[in-house]
Amino acid sequence: MSEFSLIINGEQRTVNVDSDTPLLWVIRDTLGYTGTKFGCGRGLCGACTIHLDGEATRSCVTSIDMVEDNSEITTIEGLSEDNPHPIQQAWLEEDVPQCGYCQSGQIMTASALLKRNPNPDETDIDSAMKMNICRCGTYPQIKKAIFSAANNAQSSTGGDDG
Amino acid sequence: MLKAVQGETMDRRDFIKVVSTAGSGFVLGFYIPYTNKLNGKTVAPIIFEPNAWIKVKSDNMVQIIVAKSEMGQGVLTSLPMIIAEEMDLDWSKIIVEKAPADQKKYGWQMTGGSNSVSGGYNKLRQAGATAREMFVMAAAQEWGILSSECKTHNGIVIHESTGRELSYGDLAKKASLQKVPKNPKLKAKQDFSIIGQNVKRTDTLPKVNGTAQFALDVQLDGMLYATVVHSPVFGGKLKSFNEASVNDISGVTNIFEIENGLAIVTQNTWAALKAKKQIEINWDEGEAAGLDSEKIRKDLLDASKEKGGVVRKEGNVKKALKLSENQIEAIYESPLQAHATMEPMNCTAYVQREKCQVWAGTQDPNGARKIASKITGLSKKQVEVNVTFLGGGFGRRAFNDFVKEAVEISNEMKKPVKLTWSREEDMQHDYYRPPSLHVMKGAFDQNNKLSVWKHRITAPSILFSQIVKMPFPFKEKVDIIAVEGAKHLPYKIPNIQVDYQMTKTLIPLGWWRSVYNSQNAFANECFMDELAEKVEKDPVQFRLELLPKSSRDTGVIKMVAEKSGWDQFKNGPNYQGISCHKSFGTWVAQVARVSVENKKVKVHEVFCAVDCGIVINPAIVKAQISSAIIYGLSATLKSKITIKNGRVAQYNFDDFEVIRMNEAPKIHIYLTESDAQPKGVGEPGLPPIAPAVVNAVYAATGNRIRELPIKLS
Numbered sequence A: 001m002s003e004f005s006l007i008i009n010g011e012q013r014t015v016n017v018d019s020d021t022p023l024l025w026v027i028r029d030t031l032g033y034t035g036t037k038f039g040c041g042r043g044l045c046g047a048c049t050i051h052l053d054g055e056a057t058r059s060c061v062t063s064i065d066m067v068e069d070n071s072e073i074t075t076i077e078g079l080s081e082d083n084p085h086p087i088q089q090a091w092l093e094e095d096v097p098q099c100g101y102c103q104s105g106q107i108m109t110a111s112a113l114l115k116r117n118p119n120p121d122e123t124d125i126d127s128a129m130k131m132n133i134c135r136c137g138t139y140p141q142i143k144k145a146i147f148s149a150a151n152n153a154q155s156s157t158g159g160d161d162g
Numbered sequence B: 001m002l003k004a005v006q007g008e009t010m011d012r013r014d015f016i017k018v019v020s021t022a023g024s025g026f027v028l029g030f031y032i033p034y035t036n037k038l039n040g041k042t043v044a045p046i047i048f049e050p051n052a053w054i055k056v057k058s059d060n061m062v063q064i065i066v067a068k069s070e071m072g073q074g075v076l077t078s079l080p081m082i083i084a085e086e087m088d089l090d091w092s093k094i095i096v097e098k099a100p101a102d103q104k105k106y107g108w109q110m111t112g113g114s115n116s117v118s119g120g121y122n123k124l125r126q127a128g129a130t131a132r133e134m135f136v137m138a139a140a141q142e143w144g145i146l147s148s149e150c151k152t153h154n155g156i157v158i159h160e161s162t163g164r165e166l167s168y169g170d171l172a173k174k175a176s177l178q179k180v181p182k183n184p185k186l187k188a189k190q191d192f193s194i195i196g197q198n199v200k201r202t203d204t205l206p207k208v209n210g211t212a213q214f215a216l217d218v219q220l221d222g223m224l225y226a227t228v229v230h231s232p233v234f235g236g237k238l239k240s241f242n243e244a245s246v247n248d249i250s251g252v253t254n255i256f257e258i259e260n261g262l263a264i265v266t267q268n269t270w271a272a273l274k275a276k277k278q279i280e281i282n283w284d285e286g287e288a289a290g291l292d293s294e295k296i297r298k299d300l301l302d303a304s305k306e307k308g309g310v311v312r313k314e315g316n317v318k319k320a321l322k323l324s325e326n327q328i329e330a331i332y333e334s335p336l337q338a339h340a341t342m343e344p345m346n347c348t349a350y351v352q353r354e355k356c357q358v359w360a361g362t363q364d365p366n367g368a369r370k371i372a373s374k375i376t377g378l379s380k381k382q383v384e385v386n387v388t389f390l391g392g393g394f395g396r397r398a399f400n401d402f403v404k405e406a407v408e409i410s411n412e413m414k415k416p417v418k419l420t421w422s423r424e425e426d427m428q429h430d431y432y433r434p435p436s437l438h439v440m441k442g443a444f445d446q447n448n449k450l451s452v453w454k455h456r457i458t459a460p461s462i463l464f465s466q467i468v469k470m471p472f473p474f475k476e477k478v479d480i481i482a483v484e485g486a487k488h489l490p491y492k493i494p495n496i497q498v499d500y501q502m503t504k505t506l507i508p509l510g511w512w513r514s515v516y517n518s519q520n521a522f523a524n525e526c527f528m529d530e531l532a533e534k535v536e537k538d539p540v541q542f543r544l545e546l547l548p549k550s551s552r553d554t555g556v557i558k559m560v561a562e563k564s565g566w567d568q569f570k571n572g573p574n575y576q577g578i579s580c581h582k583s584f585g586t587w588v589a590q591v592a593r594v595s596v597e598n599k600k601v602k603v604h605e606v607f608c609a610v611d612c613g614i615v616i617n618p619a620i621v622k623a624q625i626s627s628a629i630i631y632g633l634s635a636t637l638k639s640k641i642t643i644k645n646g647r648v649a650q651y652n653f654d655d656f657e658v659i660r661m662n663e664a665p666k667i668h669i670y671l672t673e674s675d676a677q678p679k680g681v682g683e684p685g686l687p688p689i690a691p692a693v694v695n696a697v698y699a700a701t702g703n704r705i706r707e708l709p710i711k712l713s
Helices: A023-029 A086-094 A102-114 A122-129 A139-156 B075-087 B116-143 B168-176 B204-207 B269-278 B293-301 B318-323 B365-376 B401-413 B423-428 B460-468 B515-534 B539-545 B552-564 B618-637 B689-701
Strands: A001-007 A012-015 A050-054 A053-058 A070-072 B016-020 B028-031 B046-051 B054-057 B062-066 B094-098 B152-153 B156-159 B164-167 B224-230 B237-242 B252-258 B261-266 B279-283 B308-313 B324-336 B346-351 B358-360 B383-386 B417-420 B434-446 B450-460 B494-501 B575-583 B586-597 B600-611 B666-671
Touching: A012 A023, A012 A053, A012 A102, A023 A050, A023 B269, A050 A102, A050 B075, A086 A102, A086 A139, A086 B204, A086 B308, A102 A139, A122 A139, A122 B383, A139 B417, A139 B618, B016 B450, B028 B586, B028 B618, B046 B168, B046 B586, B054 B116, B062 B075, B062 B575, B075 B094, B075 B116, B116 B156, B116 B164, B116 B168, B156 B168, B224 B401, B224 B423, B237 B261, B261 B401, B269 B417, B293 B324, B293 B434, B293 B494, B293 B515, B308 B358, B318 B434, B318 B450, B318 B494, B324 B401, B346 B365, B346 B401, B358 B365, B358 B401, B365 B383, B401 B417, B401 B600, B423 B666, B434 B515, B450 B515, B515 B539, B515 B689, B539 B552, B539 B575, B552 B575, B552 B586, B552 B600, B552 B666, B575 B689, B586 B689, B600 B618, B600 B689, B618 B666
Parallel strands: A001 A070, B062 B094, B224 B417, B358 B383, B450 B494, B600 B666
Antiparallel strands: A001 A012, A050 A053, A050 A070, B016 B028, B046 B054, B054 B062, B152 B156, B156 B164, B224 B261, B237 B279, B252 B261, B308 B494, B324 B434, B346 B358, B346 B417, B434 B450, B575 B586, B586 B600
8 A cells, every 4th residue: 555645626635545556446436536437447438537637538547656646636526616617518408418327437538628629520529539438329419519518618708600 | 195294304315406507497416425324404394295206395396206217218307207297397396206116115116128108108197197186176175166267387276267376385285185086187188388398307417517326336334345256157156266366455355155156355446356357266167168159150040940939920921932933031140249338237235134225226126125135034124225327227237136246245244335347247247138040031922022921030038048047948939029020020911920949048148228129120121121122122112012001110111211311312422221110119210321431331320210109308219219229330330249168258348349429320310290108219219220221231332231240241
């Protein structure tokens, strides 16, 4: 067991875990943020996606000793402070989820995409989102929600509709 | 069933709060504190509980109980809509509550067969109408007028001529004293104001902010973690294990044998998953060790040479075949399929001396209760089964093997235990969609009219090998589930024979979204395409000529042909295929548009017409149909389970590949207007997709694909 300190959803935390423990299990079992899901354990399905210093990261294959001290981790619980993040708002408007299990991961991947590329085209969306599996097949609804979040962000910041 | 309840402390696990979100109307959110402590909160007292489904509170809020499992299909929205419609409720004042396992109170709670709405419709309308009528009686009594002078709207009884109004909350006490009406008046369809609307799902908010509680998210004080290693060969038994082989893993507390394999108990999930990979185990592999996919296929082929139990016989097939000079035969095959739900199997159980608590994402809560009672020796009353959200079901969670394991482990430890399977165990220890082989024969008379249809299904039986466990060979020659969609071929053909040859299997089988309909539709509708070609007919025209003009099959085929522009479409660079299949009471026709490049099939667009009777919530129906198309597309283009040396050869999503966003087609869904009883929507979208795509691939390549998933050589 070793001690690690990290910043999760803006909060400084210290954990005592085996150094090969994937972030996923530190987040879920040790810190109790259960919104991040276990799907495959091998970085194949994206259910465990979090933001590590703003980058979409598969937490099930990222062991805690690979993470630099005081790295910033954001989970679905910390994506927005009070109001829903534009991506979550779009998900609500489209009623995207079915079973819902993969949706935290989908939202984390999509929000990282929009941060990097505020106006993605269909190919950009496909290539970012193909990392995340949804067995309910909500892909059409997810795509629609990402476009709508991108458009909303553009119009609310006064950007052109492009 | 009538009782007035005096108040309630919030000690139940399903505490639900209402959240309003800007721009999207009211969304009902779930907040379910899974702790084993009371949270001490109180809510407004329940005043009136006319039946098992409805609880009216003094603050005008109405709790609606849903006794089906929410696995994505929208029952937490569609079932309350039915009650709210007949009860004339204000939708924004509804609290949705999930029922625990209680067969006495709620009846059949198994979620499956696409029957939550179709099976609940009449019962829930009745429940809502009964309550509504009792409010009217109470108001009439209060005002000293006749019930017939009253109207209801949005949770209020109105006396039209005087404009007086009383809310349901105000009337609750008086309503609870009324005689329960035997035949409350139900609304006419044209008066519906909730049914038929795109009401927002009640479970979206918790599913987008991470608070939705799946079984995997349950956390209890003092909880231990566990995983189970199952024999890699089906039916194998544990011989021995080397405990010292995991000595270097910290956090492993106990390792012991349970009925299904070896349980590893730990202080965190990671230790369990690591130990599972590392532990040395000797298995007695048993008789299945020699099994592989080639043998399974050969056994099916051999069995298909002999006639099975006949399930449909019309005309004289033998004679008609003799008279025909134009006939074709083809064999269609489908493989084993895994469910591969996103949430691997898991369950939390806490067995104590006098009670047992279970948290499970199960489609069969009462089955779970029964199993827990059997293992612990406690009465069913002492067993509490809390149904969480299900991270996908598709039939997999109708089996409670994971509940059994969790209860067994907690029973041994006498502590709360969360059991989590690895993805690999989930893939290799599923209850699989059975493999099947279909021998099809068709013949035309001298006028080129289709005169013969023969379909022999050869497949193991889920019912007799898994549910009603019987020694092989079974006395029963016919399994009515295995012939669903084959026996019920809609086309008018003078000579028809459909028979079923039941085979033996050592592989655990289960219900997979749409069950045997997925295979029978593939064989039927691809063979129809072959027959149409044989007489040089357009596939749509060929089907329509064999169907009564007013049939619902005709309705959806015509609709999808029109909406997709079937007649105007020019083949190249994309190509089209059509199919139609009825399952779970619902008719679905689909047109797929595909292209083939470098032997790779790309499905660009799917048009789909659906006749499911009355539509409760069009947005949810469309979402379900779209979901089934994509789920079915994985099995059409990518996934299959193969067996080698008695083991499943696939482990994870790299060798069991499924459709991802970049491969998902554009989907257009059209719902028919109908006054018929509402029928299933969770599964019926699936069966037509494989044949629609396969028929389009033929149009593109001239290759008849008769085996799934599609592989072009």
